[in-house]
Amino acid sequence: MAKLWYSSKDLSSIEGLPSTMQGINRKARVEGWKSRKRSGVQGKAIEYHIDSLPDFVKSYLINSQKQPAIYSISPVEPLQIWVSAFLRLKTNEQEDVMAWLIRDGITGLIHFIEAQKRKDGNNE
Known part of the structure; x- marks a missing residue:
């Protein structure tokens, strides 16, 4: 009231x-x-x-x-995040990502991310 x-x-x-x-x-x-x-x-x-x-x-x-608006964010499936990010890329970027993943696989992606973290000084 x-x-x-x-x-x-x-x-x-x-x-x-x-x-x-x-x-x-x-x-x-x-x-x-x-x-x-x-x-x-x-x-x-x-x-x-x-x-x-x-x-x-x-x-x-x-x-x-008035009560402030309450926003609820539904949990997003990891696959949805990957697909959404991939679809935002330009066609040539999508081709580069697919070629890189086929050549180096997911392990290559993990190694690349870890190298970037070390390069940026962010060892989390």
């Missing part, structure tokens, strides 16, 4: 509103924001209903309550 009531302290950090709780309370009185005494707090703690706040404040508060 979305939050509907906001304290002066909550609102004082929003750009475009007064930066102090006193300033928020003064603005709320002048503009007639719907308010209530904050429950569970001693003193004159007041909170304001979102529907009575200025539009830019409502938009900010609603957007800040």
Whole structure:
């Protein structure tokens, strides 16, 4: 459930509103924001209903309550990665890769990768 009531302290950090709780309370009185005494707090703690706040404040508060999008990446089969990478090559590059694999095989590819790692100083 979305939050509907906001304290002066909550609102004082929003750009475009007064930066102090006193300033928020003064603005709320002048503009007639719907308010209530904050429950569970001693003193004159007041909170304001979102529907009575200025539009830019409502938009900010609603957007800040939204959950960030969650992206899920399905596991990719190694064969899919190989095929996808191969298909992105130009025709002449595909021919070179096929000729190299036929000539040197997968062991040759492994040796080539290991040599590149040593050359780059990346011995992982």
